[in-house]
Amino acid sequence: MKQEFIITIYSENHIGLLNRITINFTRRKINIESLTVSASAIKGVSKFTIVVNETADRVRKVVGQLEKVVDVLKAFYHTNDEMVFQEIALYKVQTDTLYDSDQVERMVRKAGARILEITREYTVIEKTGHKEETQELFDELNQFGVLQFIRSGRVAITRDPIERLSEFLKERDNLLSQID
Amino acid sequence: MATKRITGSEAVILSLLEEGVDTIFGYPGGAIMPVYDALYDYDKKVTHILTRHEQGAVHAAEGYAKVTGKAGVCFATSGPGATNLITGIADAMIDSIPLVCITGQVASPLLGTDAFQESDVVGISMPITKWNYQVTNAEEIPEAIAKAFYIAQSGRPGPVLLDISKDAQFQELEFEYKKCTKIRSYIPEQPVDPFKIKEAAELIDQAKKPLLLFGQGIIIAQAEDELKAFIEKTGIPAAWTLLGLSALPTDHPLNVGMLGMHGNYGPNVKTNEADLIIAVGMRFDDRVTGKVSSYAKKAKVVHLEVDPAEIDKIIKTDVAVLGNAKKSLAMLINNVKDNKHDDWVAEFRECDKVEREKVINKDVHPEKEGLTMGEAVRIASEKTQHNAILVTDVGQQQMIASRYFKFTQSKSNVTSGGLGTMGYAIPAALGAQLGAKDRTVCCFVGDGGFQMTLQELGTIVQNKLPVKIILLNNNFLGMVRQWQQLFFEKRYSFTELQNPDFITIGKGFGMAGHKVTKREELSDGIQKMIDHDGPYLLEVVVEKEDNVFPMVPTGASVSDIILEVK
Ligand SMILES: Cc1ncc(C[n+]2csc(CCOP(=O)(O)OP(=O)(O)O)c2C)c(N)n1
Numbered sequence: 001m002k003q004e005f006i007i008t009i010y011s012e013n014h015i016g017l018l019n020r021i022t023i024n025f026t027r028r029k030i031n032i033e034s035l036t037v038s039a040s041a042i043k044g045v046s047k048f049t050i051v052v053n054e055t056a057d058r059v060r061k062v063v064g065q066l067e068k069v070v071d072v073l074k075a076f077y078h079t080n081d082e083m084v085f086q087e088i089a090l091y092k093v094q095t096d097t098l099y100d101s102d103q104v105e106r107m108v109r110k111a112g113a114r115i116l117e118i119t120r121e122y123t124v125i126e127k128t129g130h131k132e133e134t135q136e137l138f139d140e141l142n143q144f145g146v147l148q149f150i151r152s153g154r155v156a157i158t159r160d161p162i163e164r165l166s167e168f169l170k171e172r173d174n175l176l177s178q179i180d
Numbered sequence: 181m182a183t184k185r186i187t188g189s190e191a192v193i194l195s196l197l198e199e200g201v202d203t204i205f206g207y208p209g210g211a212i213m214p215v216y217d218a219l220y221d222y223d224k225k226v227t228h229i230l231t232r233h234e235q236g237a238v239h240a241a242e243g244y245a246k247v248t249g250k251a252g253v254c255f256a257t258s259g260p261g262a263t264n265l266i267t268g269i270a271d272a273m274i275d276s277i278p279l280v281c282i283t284g285q286v287a288s289p290l291l292g293t294d295a296f297q298e299s300d301v302v303g304i305s306m307p308i309t310k311w312n313y314q315v316t317n318a319e320e321i322p323e324a325i326a327k328a329f330y331i332a333q334s335g336r337p338g339p340v341l342l343d344i345s346k347d348a349q350f351q352e353l354e355f356e357y358k359k360c361t362k363i364r365s366y367i368p369e370q371p372v373d374p375f376k377i378k379e380a381a382e383l384i385d386q387a388k389k390p391l392l393l394f395g396q397g398i399i400i401a402q403a404e405d406e407l408k409a410f411i412e413k414t415g416i417p418a419a420w421t422l423l424g425l426s427a428l429p430t431d432h433p434l435n436v437g438m439l440g441m442h443g444n445y446g447p448n449v450k451t452n453e454a455d456l457i458i459a460v461g462m463r464f465d466d467r468v469t470g471k472v473s474s475y476a477k478k479a480k481v482v483h484l485e486v487d488p489a490e491i492d493k494i495i496k497t498d499v500a501v502l503g504n505a506k507k508s509l510a511m512l513i514n515n516v517k518d519n520k521h522d523d524w525v526a527e528f529r530e531c532d533k534v535e536r537e538k539v540i541n542k543d544v545h546p547e548k549e550g551l552t553m554g555e556a557v558r559i560a561s562e563k564t565q566h567n568a569i570l571v572t573d574v575g576q577q578q579m580i581a582s583r584y585f586k587f588t589q590s591k592s593n594v595t596s597g598g599l600g601t602m603g604y605a606i607p608a609a610l611g612a613q614l615g616a617k618d619r620t621v622c623c624f625v626g627d628g629g630f631q632m633t634l635q636e637l638g639t640i641v642q643n644k645l646p647v648k649i650i651l652l653n654n655n656f657l658g659m660v661r662q663w664q665q666l667f668f669e670k671r672y673s674f675t676e677l678q679n680p681d682f683i684t685i686g687k688g689f690g691m692a693g694h695k696v697t698k699r700e701e702l703s704d705g706i707q708k709m710i711d712h713d714g715p716y717l718l719e720v721v722v723e724k725e726d727n728v729f730p731m732v733p734t735g736a737s738v739s740d741i742i743l744e745v746k
Binding site: 011016019020023027061064065068070071178 | 302488
């Protein structure tokens with residue numbers, strides 16, 4: 001059965017690596033629902049967070065292939081339950097809508113969103129949350145017309161009490177020291 | 181080591197020499213001219229083989245790699261030169277062949293401008309290389325080449341590609357070479373887990389009907405002796421995949437033959453009776469397994485494999501032993517009991533008898549008038565004392581040769597397995613000959629495949645490589661015709677060829693040869709070919725509509741293998 005999985009990849013920060021990673025999905029006709037790449041806490045190591053909707057078996061196999069990519073240090077996969085995750089969304093609305101009634105302001109408060117910038121013409125609202133939550137706010141605000149809307153890829157952190165990456169890096173150093 | 185200032189292109193050559201490269205296959209052009217210019221001064225230290233097409237260069241490098249176990253090296257220019265390598269790189273990727281391909285690229289300021297002969301070869305080759313990298317600065321060259329060889333040859337081998345911009349080839353650098361021995365993000369092989377060895381040994385000791393399946397992993401890990409010792413200690417029959425061929429001598433009493441679609445009757449049928457499958461250095465390709473859902477259902481599965489991604493990819497394992505097959509087999513030997521499975525092995529021999537009667541005798545000792553591929557293969561093998569290197573193209577001749585050619589030593593089979601690349605044989609044969617100069621190379625090719633890369637006859641003649649080419653001419657794209665006969669009601673859609681006079685073509689290239697059409701001439705013809713001092717083209721005109729049997733039809737279970745059609 002297909003479900004959402006979060007794939008986390010730690011890699012060297014090298015040119016072309018994004019392509020090397022995504023072709024593994026393309027080749028198996030797995031759609032990437034969202035993708036975020038940025039520097040991790042470890043110097044020189046990038047972290048990819050990729051969300052897919054797939055069967056556990058296919059996800060396990062693609063992660064196995066990702067680990068074979070020479071510049072990939074480690075890849076993990078988790079279900080949504082196993083991770084704390086967020087996305088961020090930005091909404092641009094006409095500033096007039098805030099003056100005409102207090103409805104927009106109430107929506108922003110209720111959703112725990114915040115206002116980033118107000119000009120005469122437009123107001124930018126920011127909300128972090130799961131996709132359903134950012135979508136809900138979009139639907140509400142859109143009654144008054146949303147001029148622009150953007151949602152980020154997912155960022156996620158495991159619920160594991162142990163940091164698997166540091167465990168893994170220790171193991172890896174051990175393995176590397178065995179190569180003569 | 182003292183450093184000296186040299187150009188990037190000289191650094192390419194010196195780095196290759198540091199890696200012990202003695203042979204390069206290639207084809208020059210604008211973007212790689214500086215490297216070729218540097219090569220001019222090193223012709224005493226390294227042999228460069230100018231092929232007639234870059235596809236020839238890359239298949240030759242594959243053939244060289246297969247018989248030596250070392251990385252094959254090839255050069256090509258940017259754009260069309262680089263794209264002509266692609267088929268061979270894909271072939272090497274799927275068959276785990278170590279290659280280092282070096283392509284020239286337009287000067288770095290021109291990257292992305294649609295410059296003359298610019299193509300994004302790093303992008304194009306990404307899905308079919310183990311690693312690739314674009315060098316735009318001469319300083320990077322030694323390190324990039326060191327990394328390329330390390331990655332290509334370690335763990336599960338594969339092709340790598342370095343794309344070097346022309347300006348980097350001209351720039352100067354302080355040359356200093358250090359071999360690469362580790363990369364932070366890359367673990368080529370896992371250490372063998374002794375606990376897994378114990379678990380595997382337990383299953384092996386308990387099994388009543390164990391069957392070992394080996395693939396190319398044995399040859400790559402140089403685990404031939406361990407394989408032999410293991411089966412001799414446990415008495416377990418061993419069957420091979422197409423790429424595992426030659427790792428175990430053909431006449432070994434526990435060698436029970438080839439697996440898969442056109443493999444032997446015994447190992448296919450018995451796979452579904454076995455209570456334990458021990459798979460070593462093989463990946464359960466669909467041509468081996470047939471219908472997966474009914475594959476080896478009575479068996480527990482032990483998988484010895486260097487690539488973790490192969491575990492449970494197709495067939496679920498009970499015990500997976502990661503790591504190098506030489507090490508894991510050596511450890512297994514120490515953990516298993518001495519055993520015998522004579523009755524079980526005898527069952528395979530019963531199957532052999534059936535297969536011999538129904539298929540083999542008719543193939544290798546035919547009584548009908550027309551010549552068969554099987555008899556040509558049998559005689560060539562006999563006349564080379566089963567000591568030759570076999571190179572095959574793709575199609576019927578490949579299957580027949582793999583079935584009937586015999587082997588006494590490893591690294592003697594050169595074929596395109598995973599990709600099934602027609603046109604592979606002639607260039608691969610010349611590469612194999614360069615990698616094993618004192619051995620006889622017998623190259624079997626069909627009339628279709630011959631015409632895909634026949635330009636390399638020129639390379640063979642120019643370099644005086646004594647390759648023996650046996651063209652099995654059935655005037656058809658035989659394997660496709662066979663499928664049309666069996667599964668498409670004999671609708672021979674575009675498989676019959678109007679062929680040229682092959683011997684005249686060979687003569688045009690300066691290659692000796694002759695054509696055999698009758699049984700009386702066959703044995704002498706093959707002898708003449710072998711005795712000839714130099715390359716030789718022997719055309720054997722065989723029956724037009726012979727088929728390869730046994731056969732596991734696509735979608736059928738291995739035990740539903742058919743021996744003949746009425
Ligand atoms: C490059 C390429 N194109 C097409 C095929 C499909 N194909 C597989 S076998 C075959 C027929 C080969 O004919 P021939 O070379 O005459 O050999 P035979 O089967 O007769 O021994 C074809 C066309 C292939 N394997 N490779």
